[in-house]
Amino acid sequence: MCPPASGSSGLAENTSSAPIDPAIYPDYIPTDSGSKANYTYAATQLHPEILRHSLRVYLLAHAIASREGCAYATDPRKLSLLFAACIFHDMGTCASHNGPQRFEVEGGDAAATALRSQGYAEDEAHDVWVAIALHTSPGIAERISSLARLVRLGVAIDFKRPAAMPLSNEDEVLRFEGKLPRGEIEKVLGDAVANLALEKFGHDEAALATKAPGSSWPGGLVKSRRENPEWQGVNKAF
Structure with a gap:
């Protein structure tokens, strides 16, 4: 969906599998105020291993977007939306968002609510909602929007799904896992x-x-x- 290009992500050292301190903002994710607020919230709500998974999904999705020259890697506002979609994609797994809808929908609702409160447009919040709500729907997420595709591919690569692996490489995956250990995420x-x-x-x-x-x-x-x-x-x- 985006033309080829190249890009890179710098990673701060973090080899521990202990809980992540929400007060320490990682230097490899967006620095806008909305992303900082979303990260801090996720770090206080999600299980540490699900938080690390969500961060790896962001790094993998960002790496794909960078190689493809996609606006979700180059435009600061779209980058913040990519981060929101990744960091909230499993928010429905925490008790505070264990509502009556399936966990993907609850996570999408949480993200959309946060983005609206931060001044994002309704269509931007909806795009993030769609990406989260469909991230467990292979074959649909990859085609409905560029953002949903990136989130789905990040998830699929983190779980080593064969169809998605050609869009990354073993060294990249191992590098991200070295900084954000998998633990027993499955x-x-x-x-x-x-x-x-x-x-x-x-x-x-x-x-x-x-x-x-x-x-x-x-x-x-x-x-x-x-x-x-x-x-x-x-x-x-x-």
Whole structure:
């Protein structure tokens, strides 16, 4: 969707897997006031491993946008929207945003609300909402908008999905993981999506069907958790 070009990202050293201090703003993400506020909020809400995943998704998406000469890497305002979409894309996995809709929608709602309060236009907030709401929808996210494509590809590369890997490279992935360790992100994320849905809505099948529809990624995680209650590994539907 964007013509080829080159770009790079400088990374501050961070090899610890301990919780990230929200007061320390990483030097590899946008420095505008909205991005700073969004980062600080995410750092106080998200599980540390989901926060690191969200930051890796941003770095991977930014790297792709840079190589393609996309405005989401070169225009400061669009860069802040890319960051918002990445840092909020899993916000629906935290208790403060465990609402009645599927976690992708809750995350999109949280991002849109934050962006509107920061003075972004409605169409900008909507673009970010779409990118987050569709980030678990392969084949749709890649085609509906440039922003949704970048977020989806960042997610897919971070989880080593073969179809997306040619847009990055092993050295780049390992470099980002070296600065932002993976930990047990697959287990943490899968458990967060399934457990939050079941804890709040498991007593109400109709509500659960809205929170985690059977044909959706959250729905698959919930179904697997119910079928394998003693399983301690990564959710089998991940």
